[in-house]
Amino acid sequence: MDLKPGDKVRFLNEKGGGIVTGILSNTMVNVAIEEGFVVPVQVKDLIVIEPKGAADRFFDRQVKVNLPEKAAAVPEKAKEPAPVPETSNDDRxxxxxxxxxxxxxxxxxxxxxxxxxxxxxxxxxxIFLVNNTGYDALFSFSLMEEEKGYAGVDYDVIPPYSKLLLETISREDIEGWSDGVMQVIFHKNEISPILSPLHAAFKIKPVRFYKETSYQDFPLIGLKAVLINLGDLAGQVIISSTETFAKSGIDPAAKQKLTALTPEAVIDIHKTAPFEAEVDLHISALRQDYTEMPQNEILIYQLEYFSRMLESAIAHNYTKVTFIHGIGNGTLKTAIKTRLAEYDHLEIRNAPFAKFGYGAVEVVISQKGS
Incomplete structure (x- = not known):
């Protein structure tokens, strides 16, 4: 199917459509959709809508797109060399x-x-930073520098449902990118919930990059990758007012400074004893809206949460974490054990039967691997 800029199309497998704004390759084009975004779409997933055709009913409203105007013909000898555009962050x-x-x-x-x-x-x-939210993400990214402290590496703004290329590294550089902190502020121009800033520390063992099982399909970028879930939108606190701070007698600005200086580890919400935690991975314990989630999405969410808690426990010197996976059909338990096999210096054993039955696994962390 031949497409050209200006063609009106609808999506084959979803409701809605848009207008073709550019040709990326023989199999991929850019489409401006009704929400105002331009997204890459495979040609095979599009159907061209003929003018005044019956398929026009699939559009809920008109999509306004500013297509580049055709320049008037210029005699060959009068043409000047096109200026070389300056490199900008938009390229990333x-x-x-x-x-x-x-x-x-x-x-x-x-x-x-x-x-x-x-x-x-x-x-x-x-290395991509992926913003799979409807908010602009203002981020600051730091890496540990020779165990002396964190040094700023990058900061920028990522539009909604976009990714930004942080860096391209060689295998020799992996260790320098394995311990970092990402801070994100969520912003929208229109009226919307005000979300708390995201503060996510991560520490990933370089050996994981040399195991094929560490790489998983990530459809949002169309590639296999080692993934770190820095934080999901459902887990961000909605800030409604400063009443809580007012009642405490602490100035909100001062409270914010204190929190920023002493960020808590995400694993701390599951702490049961010094350097020990118990994490319930039942979806009902993790999300309130789980009834609307398909089974495959539930499993993905549980595994992402498991990985985030384990990474946080390792990074903050926890010695033992019990993960409650339940009994069910064993899918989650098997997936957890596969993921645990990617780590060194972990001792895996059954959790106390009297308390958990066959529904939990106990992970003992040796800090030799930190």
Missing amino acids: ISYLYRQSGIRAIEGIYMAFAPHDQKWLISGNLD
Whole structure:
């Protein structure tokens, strides 16, 4: 199917459509959709709508797009060389793949994607910061520098449902990118819930990048990658007023400074004793809206939460974490054990039967691997 800028199209597997604004390749085009975004879509997932055709009814409203105007013909000898555009941060940003039924938990991710998608454990990696939310994400990113402290690496704004290329690194650089902190402020121009800032510390073992099982399909970017779920949108606190601070007698600005200086580890919400935690992975314990989630999405969410809690426990010197997976059909338990096999210096054993039955696993963390 031949497409050209200006063609009106509808999505084959979803309601709605848009207008083609650019040709990326023989199989991919940019489409301006009704929400005002331009997204890359595969040609096979589009149907061209003929003028005044019956398929026009699939559009809920008109999509306004400013297409580039055709320049008047200029004699060949009068043409001047086109100026070389300056490099901008926009070159690092691209939209996520959100068509053809692709679904993912709304949140902020880091993705380490190998250039060679066939040989995942060799070659360079692209490091993406993924904003799978409807908010602009204002971020600040820091990395540990030779165990002396965190040094700022990058800061920018990522539009909604977009990814930003932080860096391309070689395998030799992996260790320097394995311990960091990401801070994100969520912003919208229109009236919307005000969300608390995201503060996510991560520490990932370099050995994981040399195991093919560490790489998983990430449809939002169309690549296999080592994923870090920095935080999901459902977990962000909605800030409604300053009444809570007023009642405490602490100035809100001072309270904010104190919190920023001493951020809590996410694993701390599950702490049961000094350096020990108990994490219930039943979806009903993690989200209130789980009844609307399909089974495959529930499993993805549970595994992402498990990984985030385990990484946080390792980074903050916890010695033992009990993960409650339940009995069920054993899918979650098997997936957890597969994920745990990617780590060194972890002792895996059954949790106390008297308390958990067969529904939990106990992870003992040796800080030799920190």
